[in-house]
Amino acid sequence: MASEKLYGALAEFDTTASLFSACEQIRDAGFKKWDSHTPFPVHNLDKAMGLPASILPWLVFVMGLTGAGAGLLLQWWTSAVNYPLVISGKPLFSWQAFVPICFELMVLFCALGAVFGMFHLNRLPQLYHSLFRSERFARVTDDKFFISIEAVDPKFDKLDTVELLKKVGATHVELVEE
Amino acid sequence: MADHSDAVTRDAQIQWDDPVDRRVPLTLGIKSFNELTEIVCRPVEWQTPKHWWRVFLFALTGLGILVASTAYLFWEGVGVWGLNNPVSWGWAITNFVFWVGIGHAGTLISAILFLFRQKWRTSINRFAEAMTIFAVMCALLFPTIHVGRVWAIYYTLPIPNQMGMWPQFRSPLLWDVFAVSIYGTVSILFWYVGLIPDLATVRDRAKTRIRKIVYGIFALGWRGSTRHWLHYERAYLLLAALATPLVLSVHSVVSFDFATSQLPGWHTTIFPPYFVAGAIYSGFGMVITLMVIARKLFGLERVMTMRHFDNMAKITLLTGSIVGYAYSVEFFTAWYSANPYESFAFVNRALGPYAWAYWIMVTCNVVVPQVFWLKKARQSLVVLFIVSIFVNIGMWFERFVIVVTLHRDFLPSSWDYYSPTIFDVAAFVGSFGLFFTMFCLFVRFLPMVAISEVKAVLPQANPHAAHGEVSEGGH
Incomplete structure (x- = not known):
């Protein structure tokens, strides 16, 4: 060999x-x-x-934007477009109520980006x-x-x-x- | 063992009284990197001791109780619990908030103290994070089995389905699903990233092929490369920076479950900070309980020193006092609001049918921890252990008191008294079984202390210490 x-x-x-x-x-x-x-x-x-x-922070920043954006998009589309349901007379797109999940998804995407981005930059697992x-x-x-x-x-x-x-x-x- | 501990205590005493620094070093008498590796790897590598088996079997029994009682619950329905019409949440939600709160101390130690550059956290963060993960597992269990039709739990997730239905994103209960499950996920990621270099240590010390392979796979081929550390440290910092607001948001969201409902006693703006402080408080109670035992059993006295306990006791005292303050502010607000329903809810808490629970809570959470003002109490393992048990009990009762506020709502005709059944008790006891089973496996198979992190804060880790002066790009 x-x-x-x-x-x-x-x-x-x-x-x-x-x-x-x-x-x-x-x-x-x-x-x-x-x-x-x-x-x-x-x-x-x-x-x-x-x-x-390290360029990792930039990667995580982009992932964070993606996560928050995906969260907002998901909640807007499901609540206001695909299955519009009026609850307690609130507007269909009541964005204030959507903030917590946008935040949580941003954190999730960032964390996944930080860990798997680090693996990628380090070429791990090897x-x-x-x-x-x-x-x-x-x-x-x-x-x-x-x-x-x-x-x-x-x-x-x-x-x-x-x-x-x-x-x-x-x-x-x-x-x-x- | 006793001589060894005495020496450690003496050692601590001598250095504690150091007139110049007034600070105990982070570790006691650890002269070399290898010595630390040996101390931490010993419980992972020794032959499984008898006392481990005893505790493990005990924990497994608890887990068995959980499995059996949950199976019966699924078969028969939530009617087997003591839930009734006004009190529809009962022990399950009490246990949920109790467990998720316990997790918070782990994240505080691993993330918030990391951002604050508290180097003492390195000795205890692995341990506390493990506690976080297992506590979140127990926490997630309770709302899941509480929903009644557990086979439909996937309704809480935004999964496209044949009915074209989506979860109700305006509901705090759904925020909870996201917050707690993401909290669990991020905690596991954070924990695993921290474990990688230590798994590599265990891999490189492995004597048998099977250990080499198993630890080798989980260590991902880590070889301590500085090019890797560069990205690794950045990832670790980012995870800490993300976990910090996350942990604050999680218990805030848990408190929204209560605060956004229009019930007297629940509908208050103080809930998020009050819950977060209580969560950290209860978590430190549990960390102290577990650590007093573990450091003794596994001979970690020189890594987890009295200084660590002293610091944790101070945080317990601080957060316990915040909790006590919140209790009194609740009463003040109830009175100041001039709302008769609100006032009734609080007078009823302190003097009503559940007054016994309320006063247990106040005694355990507000009165008992005050002994931590005394340095002697913070330096005594016996006192620390006893107080930490009181904290655990008190914080469970806090959540119980909040949940059973339901027992007297607006209509006196629907008032009722709630008592748990044997199945409520079994689920709670069983959750401890799950928690301790996981913990036993953790202390047996994984390094309990973040070896690489503690090494990095040992004095000899500093490349410039020998020169006496700082060269280019120094500290």
Whole structure:
């Protein structure tokens, strides 16, 4: 199979401080296809990596408008068009009474948008990943910190990249196959 | 175990009296990230202890009572309950409001305190959110089985049908269907998103293949990537920002069920804020009850510290006082309105046939929690536990008092006294069975504490702490 193919280099760090400065140096070295891995979100590490802000809020905003709009449309169409029924002499389209459900549907659509939008942006679920081949990587969800640089990055070089990762403070560097 | 707890208590005492900070740290004596992982994962990974089985079987018995009594209810109809002509809501709606209220503390801890950057919430939010979800499940049960013809419950949803009929969107009862079911859905989403990194932790520690596969599937292949955390944290923040107005709206809508009717004692504008405060109050009562037990059984004293209980007791005191204020304002408004029906409803509450329920409510909700003004009381697990039981009882009675306001309506000829039957009691007891069954499964199979969130607030999580100064893009 493709066991010959290299996924990239994986470097291990012991503390958030050493990972943080390493990320800044990898970013400054001009790598693009790389990532860092932590057991918990490290404050501002995304900035140290030079990542752009998440576009998720925009997606959720659009979903919110859709939810509120769909709620209003649903209630208007069912109450005033499809089955007009006069209750207590109130107007057929009494929008004030429709506000709670519009609000609830807006929240529902936003929440679904936030969760599934996040899954989409993160390409999750992805049950297999090359990094899971590394035994040391299992501690990424416990107490270790990692930087992975993919072999497809144009600046990647089997020897130089490993050397660089050691230089920026990695306690252990290994090559991971795909 | 006892020595360990004593050490924890001593530890807390020493740090509490720290003259500089005057604050107990968020966790006690947790020196490394791994130590926290071990503490939290232990109940998920150990061999199922005997006491778990005992509690679980007890809870299952309750669930059995629920299933049996509900089956009989479906077979025979709601006539098996003690409902009568003036009191047509009875225990079922009391239980509904009781359970949905309990859920609110979980959302307050997970969402509102998150927006307020209350870092202490991280130790208890997973636990409280689980309580929310199970409480909402119990809550949804009661209106569902109360409708009588339960096989027609889908009428409450806007599903196109052969009759061309639609739900009545102007009815608060329908708002309730949307509000509570969406609340349940959003709570589950929020909870699951928070669980993903911790499920990955359990996956990576798994010793057996089956655990690796099952936890692996639910962890979605999480690998702690910063590119993922970026979107993840944003999603979490958005969910918190959405859950905050949602939770306020849910109990407001529940209160509309009462407030929009034209009955004296129900038709008041104070209901939404009063219900929301009561909901948070009752929920904190339940969180304290459950947490006192769980932290002892599962050895979480160093994660769920006395500081957490102290804070929760203060919130209980605050919301309990708001509830007490609402009780008195109701009386004032009844008198000030100069409406004889309104005045009668309230005098009847305090002095009528249900005065016993009213005074149980006032004692449990207004009088008892006042002990939390004393720091000694907030620091004593025994006092916390006893008061929290009083809060649970008192808040159930609050809803009961509100519902049985129905027993004396405008026409004295239709006045009646409502008493529950054995089937009312069975449904209520059974709902606790459902709740505790779910809770037992939760504490056995899922990490009870949000591991990744607590790690993020440990001092060593700060990448700049070692440097002593903040570099570019710092805090």
